[in-house]
Amino acid sequence: xxxxxxxxxxxxxxxxxxxxxxxxxxxxxxxxxxxxxxxxxxxxxxxxxxxxxxxxxxxxxxxxxxxxxxxxxxxxxxxxxxxxxxxxxxxxxxxxxxxxxxxxxxxxxxxxxxxxxxxxxxxxxxxxxxxxxxxxxxxxxxxxxxxxxxxxxxxxxxxxxxxxxxxxxxxxxxxxxxxxxxxxxxxxxxxxxxxxxxxxxxxxxxxxxxxxxxxxxxxxxxxxxxxxxxxxxxxxxxxxxxxxxxxxxxxxxxxxxxxxxxxxxxxxxxxxxxxxxxxxxxxxxxxxxxxxxxxxxxxxxxxxxxxxxxxxxxxxxxxxxxxxxxxxxxxxxxxxxxxxxxxxxxxxxxxxxxxxxxxxxxxxxxxxxxxxxxxxxxxxxxxxxxxxxxxxxxxxxxxxxxxxxxxxxxxxxxxxxxxxxxxxxxxxxxxxxxxxxxxxxxxxxxxxxxxxxxxxxxxxx
Amino acid sequence: xxxxxxxxxxxxxxxxxxxxxxxxxxxxxxxxxxxxxxxxxxxxxxxxxxxxxxxxxxxxxxxxxxxxxxxxxxxxxxxxxxxxxxxxxxxxxxxxxxxxxxxxxxxxxxxxxxxxxxxxxxxxxxxxxxxxxxxxxxxxxxxxxxxxxxxxxxxxxxxxxxxxxxxxxxxxxxxxxxxxxxxxxxxxxxxxxxxxxxxxxxxxxxxxxxxxxxxxxxxxxxxxxxxxxxxxxxxxxxxxxxxxxxxxxxxxxxxx
Numbered sequence: 095x096x097x098x099x100x101x102x103x104x105x106x107x108x109x110x111x112x113x114x115x116x117x118x119x120x121x122x123x124x125x126x127x128x129x130x131x132x133x134x135x136x137x138x139x140x141x142x143x144x145x146x147x148x149x150x151x152x153x154x155x156x157x158x159x160x161x162x163x164x165x166x167x168x169x170x171x172x173x174x175x176x177x178x179x180x181x182x183x184x185x186x187x188x189x190x191x192x193x194x195x196x197x198x199x200x201x202x203x204x205x206x207x208x209x210x211x212x213x214x215x216x217x218x219x220x221x222x223x224x225x226x227x228x229x230x231x232x233x234x235x236x237x238x239x240x241x242x243x244x245x246x247x248x249x250x251x252x253x254x255x256x257x258x259x260x261x262x263x264x265x266x267x268x269x270x271x272x273x274x275x276x277x278x279x280x281x282x283x284x285x286x287x288x289x290x291x292x293x294x295x296x297x298x299x300x301x302x303x304x305x306x307x308x309x310x311x312x313x314x315x316x317x318x319x320x321x322x323x324x325x326x327x328x329x330x331x332x333x334x335x336x337x338x339x340x341x342x343x344x345x346x347x348x349x350x351x352x353x354x355x356x357x358x359x360x361x362x363x364x365x366x367x368x369x370x371x372x373x374x375x376x377x378x379x380x381x382x383x384x385x386x387x388x389x390x391x392x393x394x395x396x397x398x399x400x401x402x403x404x405x406x407x408x409x410x411x412x413x414x415x416x417x418x419x420x421x422x423x424x425x426x427x428x429x430x431x432x433x434x435x436x437x438x439x440x441x442x443x444x445x446x447x448x449x450x451x452x453x454x455x456x457x458x459x460x461x462x463x464x465x466x467x468x469x470x471x472x473x474x475x476x477x478x479x480x481x482x483x484x485x486x487x488x489x490x491x492x493x494x495x496x497x498x499x500x501x502x503x504x505x506x507x508x509x510x511x512x513x514x515x516x517x518x519x520x521x522x523x524x525x526x527x528x529x530x531x532x533x534x535x536x537x538x539x540x541x542x543x544x545x546x547x548x549x550x551x552x553x554x555x
Numbered sequence: 556x557x558x559x560x561x562x563x564x565x566x567x568x569x570x571x572x573x574x575x576x577x578x579x580x581x582x583x584x585x586x587x588x589x590x591x592x593x594x595x596x597x598x599x600x601x602x603x604x605x606x607x608x609x610x611x612x613x614x615x616x617x618x619x620x621x622x623x624x625x626x627x628x629x630x631x632x633x634x635x636x637x638x639x640x641x642x643x644x645x646x647x648x649x650x651x652x653x654x655x656x657x658x659x660x661x662x663x664x665x666x667x668x669x670x671x672x673x674x675x676x677x678x679x680x681x682x683x684x685x686x687x688x689x690x691x692x693x694x695x696x697x698x699x700x701x702x703x704x705x706x707x708x709x710x711x712x713x714x715x716x717x718x719x720x721x722x723x724x725x726x727x728x729x730x731x732x733x734x735x736x737x738x739x740x741x742x743x744x745x746x747x748x749x750x751x752x753x754x755x756x757x758x759x760x761x762x763x764x765x766x767x768x769x770x771x772x773x774x775x776x777x778x779x780x781x782x783x784x785x786x787x788x789x790x791x792x793x794x795x796x797x798x799x800x801x802x803x804x805x806x807x808x809x810x811x
Contacts, residue, residue: 108746117750125729132702141705411703413733417750450744452737452751453603455694459703475605484605488739492601496609499564499596500616509568530742534749535780538569545567545574549590553578 098443101425101436103450107418116254121416123251128410130358131460137360138350148351149464151344152401156391162305162338163382169308173370175378183213186383190215190297190330191222193379197328199224199294205312205319206230207299208246208404209332209383212426215297227289229318231282238265244420246427247356247406252419286318296323300333301403302348303380306341309369310380313352313362320366330379331368335387336400348403351462355405390438395473399434401463408457408467414450423447430457430467437474445483448474509544516540558588559624561660563634563773564596570772576795577630577663583799584671588628591620599637603738607644614645622652626670627660630795632692632771633738635662640695662696663795664770668711673718678800681721685764686713687755687778688731689771698770702730712770712794719797725764732758736777752781760789765806770794 111117135141155162167177180186186209194202202219204210204226216226216237228237232250236243238261243249250258255273262268268281298319303310310331312319323329339345353359371378391397409415409429420428425436425444433447448471457467478484498505516524517540525532558581562574574590581588598613617638621627629635638660646653667673692698692712699710716722735741735751742748756778759767767789769775775791782789790803 104744104746107744111746111750118754121754135705138705413735413751414744414747417747417754418744448605449740450747452690452733452735452740452744452748454690454733454737456690456701456703456731456733459694459701472603472605475603476607477605479605479607488604488743489606492604492606492609495596495600496598496606496613499598499613502593502595505564505595509564512568530745531780533745534784535752535777536783537780538776541569541571543571545562545571546590548571548575549578553590 098440099424100442101423101444101446103418103422103446106422106424107414107450110419110422111417117417119254120252120419124248124410124416127248127358128407128460131355131407131410132358134354134358134360138354144347144351145462145464148347148403148462149401151339151347152463153398155338155340156336156397156400159335159338159391162340163335165305166303166308166338167382169306170303170370170380171308173308175308175370175380178379178381180381180383180385182385183383186213186332186381186385187215187218189381190332191219191224193328193330194219194224194295197295199328201225201227201289201292202295202297203227203229203290203293203322203326204297205299205314205322206233206249207297207332208243208426209299209334210297211243212334212385213332213383215332227286227293229286229290229316229322230314231279231316231318234282234286235261238262242421242426244428245406245409246404247409252421290321290325293322293326295328295330296326297330297332298323300331300337300380301352302345303333303338304340304342304345305338307369309367310337311345311349312366312368313349313364314366315357315359315363317364320364323368327375328377328379329368329371330381332381332383335382335384336402352403352405355407355460355462386439390435393438396434396438396470398465399431399438399470401465402431402435403463405462407460407462411456411460412451413454413456414452418450423450430471431465434465434467434470434474437478441478441481442483445478448472448478506544506546513540513544556587556625558586558626558628559621560588560590561594561597561621561627561629561634562590563629563631565776566630566772569776570793572801573630573772573793573795576793576799576801577628580663580795580799581628584667584673586671589624591624594620597634597637599634599641600738602637602641602644611645614642618642618646618653618656621656621660625659626666627656628663628666629660630663630770630793631773632662632689632696632698633773635660635665636691636695662692662698662770664712664715665696665698667715667798668709673715676718676798678719678798679721680719680797680800680802681723682803682806683723683725683763683765684716684768684797685725685727685759685762685766686716687734687759687767687769687771687774688712689769689774690731690733692770693731699731716768716794716797725759725762727755727758727762727764729758734774734778736774738773741777748777749781752777753785756781756785756787756789760787764789766797766803767791768794768797
């Protein structure tokens, strides 16, 4: 396996947060979504009950994952679909390519799927001479800009409408300087309509696959998934194995939680159900992908991360994500859940992500399926220390702190030195760029004496 | 009831008046309170960095020192949360000393609210005040309702502060967003941490608040650092200081 580059979140965040105006706009755009979510969640009296129920269903599903997947395969096959199994990203890409080759396809239309993003499908297919068109508007924008999505639900949330105007002017020939969302959206619509008509195979993701029926559900706001698979004769649906739910009746629980948590809508504009190929002349292929999910399932402290329904609520609420931007995580899934998932893939490469978190716990409280995200990030930190991946400087400072806190006299002396230094040394000696705390902050004003000293003088019995 | 005061390390060294105020408050309420000798830190910096081996001896020291008391009171939400929710990593589930300390360690406002059940306070604080909800107090100790949760809960910090006469409440737009301190996060992710802090202060200032009050001095240490660097016209105070009637240094009483 090739080694991934080391992701340095603080450095990437520095670059994003340095643009004060952009950071505030990004923060406010996502907070707006979080506020809409609060309003929607508050309008459902049984919201907390739904969260518990969803969490219980997922716990049960993950415990009997193999059984439910087999049941799904049986039922989907009975409906006429072809089910494929992929152990990893490479296998997934090969399966998709083979289906495309079998149909001599040169262009595909793809609706939004974080799984194909995770597997690097676009690049793989393009390298094999196949034109890939992302049909979700946000995904199309980032695709034209040769970027990756910065958010799993709002892939172009980091791009301003003026920048979209520039991109469309360059690629779609819209008027220079145009930034009116209505005008730009209509231009994209016209452009995509041609692509839909020319598409030979439609690829989609899957939001929920139902073991009991063998059917699956795709939720979109633009209807692009439906259009993308309605014209071509071949539909390939790619899903991570954790997208399975046991029973049809469970679906309502998740559908009620998903859109409210994701965008603050009561429901997505389109919730489309697929049960087998649409007619005898058509084909439906379902690719079930593991790509590390079984490994995650075997780790009790991180297993609950498989509950994730990819709503993105943890990103919208995360004060770090909002100010550092999705790309600072250098991962398909950014934000709190991404910081849990990415190190399971490669702990060395993603070792900075579990620390890109103030442990505020907002992600845990907002999560519709109750993943204890901030506790998992803390668990990751322990794991990284165990794997010897914490930088030496941090390790040694914690060792020093431990010694200090085990020796009250040493602690008292160190505190005295600290207070006196702060009092007597010139400001520039205590406040400079080598002291990270003081780049943006003042140190506390040193008091005359410590509390323990005061107590000994005033209260000793 | 013998009550031990647990004063977190940075309060002891840099914010002694918060500790004195906590002590005075408990004494005024007739609590038999002592400050056990030899205490230092709960071990949170090491634990939050993932350095379990470095935290373990500190946690054991803590439990040995405080197990002799009926109750332990701490004027910090995050240090209390450390003992209550994270010490389990360092002790056997059936360790009686650990279980006693875990079950009997309270955050100050929580202790006043749930244990002493105080109904009145003879204290004035005629100022425009906003509360900074500390994340660990809110989402680990559940001292109040977090905005993400749809479960109604009493806000214990606010309930206690409501006993003080003359407070005019101001409410920031984002009721409980993190201030960006996060312990070593403030150093590790200095840029994001400072940006979070500046936004937090700006939200409080635009609410009309003159005094930003919190049950966690660590959040306030970070916010105060930003306030002083940027000369922002707002003052920070720990809830214990308000509850014993300390006055803000730079703000004059507002007309009610």
